[in-house]
Amino acid sequence: MSMTATAPQQMLHTTITHRFAMRKRRALAVPVLIVAYLIYVFFAFDLAGLAGRARLDNGAILLKDFWSYKTHVTRDNRSGEVSVAVEGERKGTYPAGQAPDWVTLGAVTNIALPGGAHATYDGPTARLDIPDFGRVTVAPDGRQIVLTLPDGAALPDWISAAPNRVDINRGKWRFSMTKSRTEVFRYQPGWELFFFTIDSPFHGKSLGDMIALALWEPRLDATQPNIVAMANGFWTNRMWHHDQVFGALGETVLMAFLGTMGAGLIAFPLAFFAASNFAPARSVRLLLRRLFDFLRGVDGLIWTVILSRAFGPGPLTGSLAILMTDTGTFGKTFSEALENIDGKQVEGIASTGATTLQRARFGVIPQVAPVVLSQLLYYLESNTRSATVIGALVGGGIGLLLTQAIITQKDWEEVCYYMILIVLMVMVMDSLSGWIRRRFIKG
Amino acid sequence: MTDARASLTADYLGQVKRKRLYGGILLILFAALMTSGWMVADGRNAGGFWSGLHRILDFPTEILSEAAQNWRNLPGLFIHYLPSLVETLNIAAVSTLFGAGLATVLAMLSTRGLALWPRLIPVFRRMMDILRAVPEIVIALVLIFILGGGPVPAMIAIALHTTGALGKLFSEVSENCDIKPVEGLESVGANWLQRVWFGIIPQVAPNWSSYALLRFEINIRASAILGFVGSGGIGYDLKTSLQWGLGKYDEVVAIFLLLFVTIMIVDHFSDRARARLVKGGRV
Structure with missing residues (x-):
């Protein structure tokens, strides 16, 4: 190698070092830009x-309510009546004289x-024996509530x-007294009354008992077999409304199916x-393209607003909203698939004297069918998710139940169930569409 | 010879017949499902399809005529709603960034031949499946209860969903890439991070960025919708204007136009960018 490198080599060397320096700077600029953007967002x-x-206390309540329920033991201080109710709801109230085994x-x-704590309602007075603390007495006195430690x-x-x-809040249980009522709340893990409400003859039975009842024990209700009564009791459960919940799930899937297909x-x-x-004229093609772009660009949100003004809330509006945006998307992808087909097959069919319709049926459709079907299935799956959100907007399906349960801010166990x-x-929709795609499209 | 040919023809025709029969049955089933489905949806809707069809243009005409009367307000309204639009775009951008970052980690951890803990691959896959399956609205509404309103609940919700969605696509890309550079780097003693950074990322970068851009488009729509249901951004403004009703329709039109134009512009540029990234050529 001589010291005097030839000019082109020299130039190559400088351009390459220059390019490297550029790349280095660019590679550094990207993270710097991202960090700057994140700092901006931090303030924005x-x-x-x-x-x-x-x-965060709301978060704690929510997390606890997801997997536990509370039972209210309430004394009405005006009438003196004591009632026991799951979640304090009328539908979860034990019949008079009945209570869970920890209440006498x-x-x-x-x-x-x-x-090891213990509470006693003795007339209007409540006594609470709390281990490591002692006896706390709470009693109404005129308009006041008197606490004795x-x-x-x-x-x-x-x-x-x-x-x-x-x-009094001890985490696993709470106590409160006002002039009108004295209440003890006890938290227990699980979703109480998920299968059967208290008025059902199957309430509180163990799994073994249930199997025995379902299979060979005599009928509890003479008019129907036990297993049918169980299914009925579960399906029409008034606390959890399984019939409505599964109906709403069906509605959501229906919206996705109708919209996509x-x-x-x-x-x-x-x-x-x-x-x-295939387009008969360039103008037709351009017009349709713009139409598809328009349908896609008007977001699902805008479609739901416009459509629900005409059709009112419900699953039909949701289906139509999905239909509108997806017509735009499908129009674009399908026409691209049609542009990419192999012309030879169509020519072959044409050479046998086939009409336009026959050429399309035997020359074109077999080529685009896999693309079209897999797109449809993919969107069916992804629209099941969108239908949940759209359901919340148009008031249909599981999305509606979910938003309603969240708005009450107390039925978190139901929110968890819906989630x-x-x-x-x-x-399920994901694996179903994947299975169909693998089974029928990829051979 | 002719016998064989005859039976072959008969077999073939039999097969064709059976195929047509199955196709016909499927078609009838599909048609039945569609018609009964539309009927059920129609029945459960508050207003029927046929009774509402002639009213479909009423609302657009109403808002457009009001906007036409007050067209002088529109430029001012565009400027008024610009900050909300920027917030919606920010929610989408940040959640795409965070989602893509987390998705990169999860995808790397669940790619065969590259995973740090190969035994845990199914665990990470399941994690992505669950993140993908939870609709954004669920997380957003729960977080609004804890964090209060504003853009953050929507941002977190969309970021989590994006993590699942992109993680799956990312790992599909990285599964298919050439493992030889990784082996080469390993032979010179590169650690895991160096192997990923120099061996895999250059291979997958174009496809990954293209998927992330597509996700950004989707996330803009999602963030507008989440604003409508709960927290910040232009969706929330749309809701308040709609609740006000008559007299504020010029605001509704301004928001519709802003959203529409933004989505069109972003779609257009991201389309071109993606075509360049994936095909390498200029489109």
Whole structure:
């Protein structure tokens, strides 16, 4: 190698070093830009203020409610009646004189609580025996609620006392007394009354008993076999409404199915007129293309707003909204598939004297069918998810139930139930569409 | 010879017949499902299809005529709603960034031949499946209860869904890439991060960016919808204007137009960018 490198070599060397330096700078610029953008967003979204606004106690309630239920033991301080109700709901109330085994009703109501605690309603007075603390007495006195602590005890942070209300919160159970009512809440894991409500003859039976009842034990209700009665009891459960929930799931899948397939049926013939190799005229093709772009560009949100004005809330509106956007998407992809077909097959069919329709049927459709079908199936699956959201917008299907349950801000166990069902539904649709695609399209 | 040919023809025709029969049955089944499905949907809807069909243009005419009367307001309204639009776009962009980042990690951990813990591949796959299956609205509404309104719940919700959706696509791409550069890097003692960074990322970058761009388009729509249901962005403004009803329809039209134009522009540029990324040529 001589010291005097030839000019072209020299130039090559400089250009390459220059390019490397450029690339290096560009490679560094990307992360720097992203970080700068994230810093901007940090302030734009007011993340610092978010910490102050966040209600973590709400989060704790929610997480607890997802997997547990509470039973209310309530004494109406006006009538003196004591009632026991799951989640404090009328539909979950035990019939008069009945209670779970940790409550004894009578002249004096005894309530056994977790952690060895014990509550007693003796007339209007409530006594609470709390281990490691002692006996707490709460009693109404005129308009006031009087709290008596054990001798020498200071007010702990888990008791809050106001002149007209006393609250005790021990995590696994809570107590509260106002002038009108005395209440103990006991939290227990599980979804109570998920299968049968209290009025059902099958309530509280163990799994073994249930199997025995279903298979060989005598009928509890003479008019129908036990297994039918069980199915009925479960299906018409008034606390969990399984019939309505599964109906809503069906409605959601229906919206996705009608929307996707309807869009496919409309888009497929139109795609021929929008494909450059089939379009009768350039103007028709351009017009259709713009139409497809328009349908896609007007977002599902806008379609739901416009359509629900005409058709009112419900699954039909949801189906039509999905149909509108997907007609645009399918029109585009189908016409692209049609443009990519092999012309030789069509020529071959044409050489036998086939008409236009026959050429399309035997020359074109077999080529595009796999693309079209797999697109349809893929969108069917993804629309099942969209239909949940659209259902919340148009008021139909599981999306509606979900938003309603969330708005009440207390039925979190139902929210959890719906979430699990939605995930399962989407996964089932996912594997179903995947299975059909593998089985029928890829051979 | 002729016998064989005759039986062959008969066999073939028999097969064709059977195929046609199955096709016919499927077609009838499909038609029955479609008609009964539309009838059920029609029955459960608040207003029927035929009674509503002639009213389908009423609302667009109403809002457009009001906007036409107050057309002078429109430029001002566009500027007024621009910050909300930017918020909607920000939600989509940030959630795509975070989602793509998490998806990269999950995809790498669930790619055969590359995973750090090959035994855990099914676990990471399941994780992505679940993230993908949870609709954004579920997470968003629950988070609104905890975090209050604003863009953050929507951002987190969309980012989680994006993680699942992109993770699956990313791992499909990386499953198909050439493992030889990774082996070469391994032979010179590169650690896992270096193997991924120099061996895999250059191969998958075009496809991955193309998928991320497509996801960005989808996320803009999702963030507009989530704004409508709960928290920030232009969706929320649309909801308040709609609730106001008559007299605010120029605002509705302004928001519709902003959304429409934004979606068209983003779709157009991302389409071109994706074509360049995947095909390498200029389109």
